[in-house]
Amino acid sequence: MSSSSKMPLIASSGSSRSGLYRVAIVGASTLKGKEVAEVLADRSFPSLDVKLLDDDESLGQLKPVGDEISFIQGVNSEQFDKIDFTFFAASSEFTRSIWKRVRAAGSAIVDLSYALEDEPDALVRSPWIERQLALARPLDLQPGPSVAAHPASVVLALLLLRAQRAAKLLRVTATVFEPVSEHGQKGMDELHEQTVNLLSFQQLPKNIFDTQVAFNMVSRYGEQSVPPLATIEKRVLKHYQRIGGKNVVLPSLLLVQAPIFHGHAFAIHIEMEQPADIAELTEVLSGDHVTIVPGAEEAPSNVNAAGQGDILLSLLADANHPNSVWLWAASDNLRIAAITAVECAEAMAASRPRGKIQ
Numbered sequence: 001m002s003s004s005s006k007m008p009l010i011a012s013s014g015s016s017r018s019g020l021y022r023v024a025i026v027g028a029s030t031l032k033g034k035e036v037a038e039v040l041a042d043r044s045f046p047s048l049d050v051k052l053l054d055d056d057e058s059l060g061q062l063k064p065v066g067d068e069i070s071f072i073q074g075v076n077s078e079q080f081d082k083i084d085f086t087f088f089a090a091s092s093e094f095t096r097s098i099w100k101r102v103r104a105a106g107s108a109i110v111d112l113s114y115a116l117e118d119e120p121d122a123l124v125r126s127p128w129i130e131r132q133l134a135l136a137r138p139l140d141l142q143p144g145p146s147v148a149a150h151p152a153s154v155v156l157a158l159l160l161l162r163a164q165r166a167a168k169l170l171r172v173t174a175t176v177f178e179p180v181s182e183h184g185q186k187g188m189d190e191l192h193e194q195t196v197n198l199l200s201f202q203q204l205p206k207n208i209f210d211t212q213v214a215f216n217m218v219s220r221y222g223e224q225s226v227p228p229l230a231t232i233e234k235r236v237l238k239h240y241q242r243i244g245g246k247n248v249v250l251p252s253l254l255l256v257q258a259p260i261f262h263g264h265a266f267a268i269h270i271e272m273e274q275p276a277d278i279a280e281l282t283e284v285l286s287g288d289h290v291t292i293v294p295g296a297e298e299a300p301s302n303v304n305a306a307g308q309g310d311i312l313l314s315l316l317a318d319a320n321h322p323n324s325v326w327l328w329a330a331s332d333n334l335r336i337a338a339i340t341a342v343e344c345a346e347a348m349a350a351s352r353p354r355g356k357i358q
Contacts, residue, residue: 020048021349024083024107026098027090028052028072030184032112035338036087043342046349053079054090080105085345088113099145108348109145110341114235116145123147124242126154127343128289132161133245146344151336152176152255152264153239155311158289159268159327161248165284168273170323172251176236177217177258177265178229179302179333183208188261195259209257218257229255262334263302268327269318276325278315285313285327300330309335 023040027033033054040050052072073079075098080086086107088095092115099116103109109116116122121144129149149157156174163169180187187208194204194214204212210222221229233255241250251268258265270276286292291310293300300312311331318324 020046021084022049022051022082023047023345024051024053024080024086026053026075026086026088026102027094027113029054030089031181031188031334032184032337033087033089035334036089036112036341039335039338039342043346045342045346051079051083055094077101077105080107083107085110085348087341087345088115103145108143108345110344110348111145111147112337112341114147114150117147117235117239119145121145124149124239125344125347126157126243126340127347128154128340129157129161129243131288132158143348146341146348148337148341148344149239149243150236151331151333151340152178152236152266153243154336154340155264155266155329155331156236156251156253156268157240157244157248158311159266159285159313159329160251160270161244162285162287162290163270163281163327164249166272166277166280169249169270170273171271172249173269174251175254175256175267177256177260177267177302178232179258179260179262179264180209180213181262181334182232191259191261213257214259216259219254221257229257260302262332263305264331264333265300265302266327266329266331268329269324270327271321271324273323275322276317278317278325281325282315285315300328302330302332305330305332307335308332309339311336 025033025036028037037050037052040047053075054072055075080102083105084107086102086109088099088109088111090113092113095111095113095115099109117124123144124147126149160169160172180191190205190208191213194212197204198214206222208225210225211218219229233253236255237253282292289310291312293312293314295314298304300314305312311329313327313329316326316328318326
């Protein structure tokens with residue numbers, strides 16, 4: 001079989017013949033990398049070995065992988081020999097620098113860095129949405145990279161696709177409150193340092209956001225911040241359209257940077273063709289991956305959503321517009337991103353035939 005720029009059908013390790021796969025996580029010390037390792041263990045992904053890879057600063061760190069302890073190794077081409085699945089949880093720049101070498105080595109790729117979202121053969125995916133739409137992905141014997149859809153896109157698409165089953169949606173407006181963990185550990189550190197410095201009347205570090213995010217909410221970052229908040233907002237909409245398809249209503253979206261460490265929060269206003277029936281909407285919105293929180297219980301928040309794989313959701317009638325309803329939702333951004341990525345790998349594994357192609 002001649003060599004190709006695409007991924008070989010089966011890695012030559014023989015691991016797939018036994019139903020077990022060799023896995024690598026690039027960016028294993030990042031927030032997303034740690035979450036992927038945890039979800040792989042939680043879901044009992046059929047892995048023979050999980051290799052933790054990262055930059056020189058993280059070399060030698062010990063990390064739990066399931067019931068075992070592994071250490072972080074450096075990234076080089078030899079590390080991907082006989083690897084079946086590689087999760088990219090490092091920076092987008094680092095992903096772009098090595099992903100073609102990884103694919104050439106025979107590994108399927110799942111990208112959480114969004115570096116590959118516009119590659120011609122890459123597919124932005126959310127298995128949650130594919131099941132909601134009853135989409136049957138065609139068997140691709142040489143699949144391109146799977147890009148895990150942005151977690152905010154997944155939440156919006158799932159809720160709005162379900163809401164459409166109750167009534168025709170005329171207009172949707174969504175405000176998404178962004179946590180600093182979407183910028184990784186450096187974003188977390190900057191919020192922490194800004195908070196401490198504000199309370200001690202010291203100068204604020206602004207290397208990541210180029211603006212004050214502690215005790216503050218902003219709709220755009222400073223000019224030196226990369227990527228700008230507007231770029232992230234456009235990504236959320238782009239991923240939403242790619243996973244939701246042409247029939248899902250396109251919301252008016254505002255992304256707001258909130259002074260929170262973990263978890264997205266969503267304020268979604270839905271205007272329907274007919275008067276809102278809260279009971280019917282509650283019924284169609286509930287189900288897999290969505291937990292409805294009754295009014296008598298503590299409202300959904302990024303705090304009580306932490307560590308959960310479900311979207312927490314409450315519904316509130318719009319007193320001024322009988323055809324409208326408010327959805328207030330919260331979700332763990334890192335957990336949903338990791339679940340999306342691992343489910344992408346599970347779907348790819350299910351389509352990979354046993355045995356080595358001759």
